[in-house]
Amino acid sequence: MLRSCVARLRVLGAPPARRPGPVWRLFSSEKVIRKDYGLPNPSWSKDLRLLFDQFMKKCEDGSWKRLPSYRQNPTQILKDFQTRFVDPSFTKEEQMSKAQQFSRSFEEGLGFEYVMFYNKVEKRTVCLFQAGLHLQGVPGYVHGGAIATIVDITTGMCALAEGIAMTANLNIDYKKPIPLCSVVVVNCQISKTEGRKLFVSCSIQSVDEKTLHTEATALFIKLDPDKRLT
Amino acid sequence: MMRTGFQRVARLVHHKALPRNPHLLPKLHQASAFGSSTDSLVARFCPEKTDLKDYALPNASWCPDMLSLYQEFLEKTKSGRWIKLPSFKSNREHIQGLKLPSGLVTASDKQDWRIFTRCILLEGQGYEYVIFFHPSEKKSVCLFQPGPYLEGAPGFAHGGSLAAMMDETFSKTAYLAGEGLFTLSLNIRFKNLIPVGSLAVLDIQVEKIEDQKLHMSCIAQSRDKQTVYAKCSGVFLQMQLEEDPPQ
Numbered sequence: 001m002l003r004s005c006v007a008r009l010r011v012l013g014a015p016p017a018r019r020p021g022p023v024w025r026l027f028s029s030e031k032v033i034r035k036d037y038g039l040p041n042p043s044w045s046k047d048l049r050l051l052f053d054q055f056m057k058k059c060e061d062g063s064w065k066r067l068p069s070y071r072q073n074p075t076q077i078l079k080d081f082q083t084r085f086v087d088p089s090f091t092k093e094e095q096m097s098k099a100q101q102f103s104r105s106f107e108e109g110l111g112f113e114y115v116m117f118y119n120k121v122e123k124r125t126v127c128l129f130q131a132g133l134h135l136q137g138v139p140g141y142v143h144g145g146a147i148a149t150i151v152d153i154t155t156g157m158c159a160l161a162e163g164i165a166m167t168a169n170l171n172i173d174y175k176k177p178i179p180l181c182s183v184v185v186v187n188c189q190i191s192k193t194e195g196r197k198l199f200v201s202c203s204i205q206s207v208d209e210k211t212l213h214t215e216a217t218a219l220f221i222k223l224d225p226d227k228r229l230t
Numbered sequence: 231m232m233r234t235g236f237q238r239v240a241r242l243v244h245h246k247a248l249p250r251n252p253h254l255l256p257k258l259h260q261a262s263a264f265g266s267s268t269d270s271l272v273a274r275f276c277p278e279k280t281d282l283k284d285y286a287l288p289n290a291s292w293c294p295d296m297l298s299l300y301q302e303f304l305e306k307t308k309s310g311r312w313i314k315l316p317s318f319k320s321n322r323e324h325i326q327g328l329k330l331p332s333g334l335v336t337a338s339d340k341q342d343w344r345i346f347t348r349c350i351l352l353e354g355q356g357y358e359y360v361i362f363f364h365p366s367e368k369k370s371v372c373l374f375q376p377g378p379y380l381e382g383a384p385g386f387a388h389g390g391s392l393a394a395m396m397d398e399t400f401s402k403t404a405y406l407a408g409e410g411l412f413t414l415s416l417n418i419r420f421k422n423l424i425p426v427g428s429l430a431v432l433d434i435q436v437e438k439i440e441d442q443k444l445h446m447s448c449i450a451q452s453r454d455k456q457t458v459y460a461k462c463s464g465v466f467l468q469m470q471l472e473e474d475p476p477q
Contacts, residue, residue: 101382102382102388105349106349137346137397140330143398149391171415180336
């Protein structure tokens with residue numbers, strides 16, 4: 001949820017904690033700039049790149065906006081969230097430094113390869129998603145839980161545009177299995193708001209729009225600034 | 231139906247896939263109307279000897295709660311009523327000798343598949359979990375400890391990671407209880423956040439099996455049951471795997 005706040009800031013922060021595997025180039029001249037994962041990389045298939053280009057074109061007139069995506073929340077935002085919403089006894093300093101966004105905890109091409117675009121007028125978020133080999137469920141297909149995750153993330157982005165919110169309900173209907181390594185389009189839109197409740201509807205379709213893979217609805221609750229979560 | 235179940239088990243014993251010691255064979259239960267009995271499914275799923283690495287075993291990252299509850303359940307497996315399920319790196323390893331019905335098999339020359347819930351193999355960083363299954367009552371318990379790589383809100387597990395853990399536990403339960411294969415629907419109500427590094431206990435129950443669908447319910451809560459993290463209902467589609475004779 002705080003990712004959206006992060007997305008709006010170009011923050012200079014410390015590089016993420018070291019982890020085994022490829023070392024990401026995070027330094028650009030003297031400034032430390034965190035890597036934006038919502039951009040093409042060598043693991044992206046042709047389908048994904050084509051779609052990306054199509055949507056980047058839509059951004060040209062300002063109606064659509066590409067959302068940047070980082071692996072970690074900057075330290076200041078972490079501290080703010082903890083202070084406002086979390087009981088002090090919950091803060092674990094050591095774990096905070098190791099933590100990273102779930103959907104970006106994979107090596108290139110093996111997990112969630114995705115980029116999100118947002119349309120402010122329509123309150124719609126579109127996520128172009130390519131599932132890698134480490135998201136497997138039934139052999140050859142994307143795990144139901146990975147699909148639930150991408151639905152949660154994309155509907156969450158939609159809700160986040162209205163303010164910090166938490167997922168309350170997630171209802172997912174799986175229609176057709178999604179083959180591993182294929183590209184799908186996740187389309188989410190706010191369908192209704194009732195006070196602090198945000199209702200978001202979501203569909204996952206194939207690139208040619210001929211296959212409806214998944215339909216989902218999510219309910220998000222905007223956090224009460226006066227109440228703690230724990 | 232019972233005889234088919236017996237025949238299958240007998241065949242497995244004959245082919246040395248199952249040990250001959252009777253006390254290791256689970257008590258035979260009523261076979262499901264669909265195909266293989268739960269017992270033959272379990273027997274095939276839990277190989278006596280295997281070179282495959284089982285990730286559902288304690289390691290240094292497990293918190294004390296998880297370790298002690300694990301020991302409690304391990305004691306219960308001695309009577310044969312509960313079974314600890316192995317957890318391999320990929321579902322392909324779980325269904326060795328079996329394959330999807332033709333039409334669903336995807337040709338792939340790639341080797342590095344990994345089941346989603348074992349995507350992060352660094353100890354303690356991703357999903358730490360173990361599932362215990364109770365064949366006669368068609369229920370499961372999953373001990374789940376989310377690591378820092380599963381973070382959503384700072385210091386807490388991402389809702390998607392809990393959804394995935396529920397889906398995965400449903401999946402293994404549905405498969406063993408009645409050859410459930412594909413998720414048809416998930417309905418999750420999130421109540422409270424799970425702090426990263428703490429233990430969440432998932433209790434799953436098969437509610438009914440009808441029209442080729444398995445209906446299950448799940449509640450995820452703290453060990454002392456004082457905090458409910460989420461409730462979920464799931465429906466899985468039954469689909470029989472086919473024998474895949476070695477080439």
